[in-house]
Amino acid sequence: MRRKENPRQLLQSVIRAFRIAEMLAEEGELGVTEIDGRLGIDKSTAYRILATLREMGYVRQNPLNSKYSNTPKFSLLGGTAPDMQLIRERARPVLRSLSERVGEAVNLGCLDGTDIVYVERIQCNEMIQVNLPVGRRMPAYCSALGKAILAFLPAETVEKLFSGTSFVQYTERTVQSLSILLAELEAIRSDRFARDLQESHPGLSCLAAPVFLASGKVGAGISVSFPAFRHPDMEEAERTIVPALLDAAVNISGELGYSGRNHEHDLPGRQPVPEKKRQEE
The missing domain is CATH 1.10.10.10 (Winged helix-like DNA-binding domain superfamily/Winged helix DNA-binding domain)
Incomplete structure (x- = not known):
């Protein structure tokens, strides 16, 4: 007692x-x-x-x-909170393989309030590179990484986070309101990946996908970032990059114990994420 x-x-x-x-x-x-x-x-x-x-x-x-x-530092205090160090360690080899496969910089990020924080980066070998260093913060609403995570949070959580937020217009393509953001997140849940088409910085494009924890909750996101001029045809870029991006996200989620069978219960009525691909024996 x-x-x-x-x-x-x-x-x-x-x-x-x-x-x-x-x-x-x-x-x-x-x-x-x-x-x-x-x-x-x-x-x-x-x-x-x-x-x-x-x-x-x-x-x-x-x-x-x-x-x-x-801040994510609270995760160090609880065994049930996302352990970003563990996620970084499990993600790093997968991110390296993804970067080699697509030839661009790749990133791992987590949500911190209304911001996304970059916690890991693998740089590409191109002469002109995207510089998103570890520790960099960016508003989640204009980041592919941020939107990939927000899309798999309950809508009421997103509404609380951004209620009263001023949606700063970093470019003419930046999301302008909460209603627009919520509509975009609905599409992201269906597509399973998010886009940042020069929304945060002119000339910068990103594609991102969510990473899930063993609990079925979204814990992080990964992205491929590249100068817009290198992939002027975004439809072609998505056909090339997105399959590799989704494979990497599935692999990292699997490394973290996600089976693909429990996430749909967290968000009733929403598009479930397909089960993790079975590994060939």
Whole structure:
């Protein structure tokens, strides 16, 4: 039977820090005023806790709206959370093979609030290369990697993440609103891959696919990035690149224990992801 702690032995600052972390995990992104209102604490206390968590690397502040969100560092604390180091290790040889197969740079990324964070990269041998270094952040709504992950989250989660978000127009092709993003994510679920056709940077194109965990939940994404001029015919590029990209995503998901049979239960009514291809004996 669990012993009840003496209230005087409990540190309120620790309790508040974890409650803030739990709120951010549930809501995705919150401002100081929203946090102090929900917890019933003064703004200066909420700010000091957030500043401490940010200094330790557990939360980040969105420069566009000053709101806070958790970072992937929390995954180091829980065995059930996505272990990005494990995913990187399992993905690296597959990414290297994919890069050799398509002749372009490939990336592994995870979702952090409303951003995508690049956690692994294999560069190609072309003289003109796409430079998306590890640690680089990019809004998920204008990233193929981001959209590949968002497409396999519950729609209500995506709506919470981007509700009230200003969709900054990085190019004339950038997604302009939440309704447009949700419609695109529906198509991505059907196609099983996402596109960034010069939406984040002029001249940069990307194709991406989701990576699933043993639980059936999406845990990361992989992408192939290339200068648009190198593949001016995108239909031809997709015919060449997408089959290799999907094979790589399936292989990484399989390495992480995903069987392909449990994901459809997480998103009822949505297009299920086909089962992982059987390996030839």
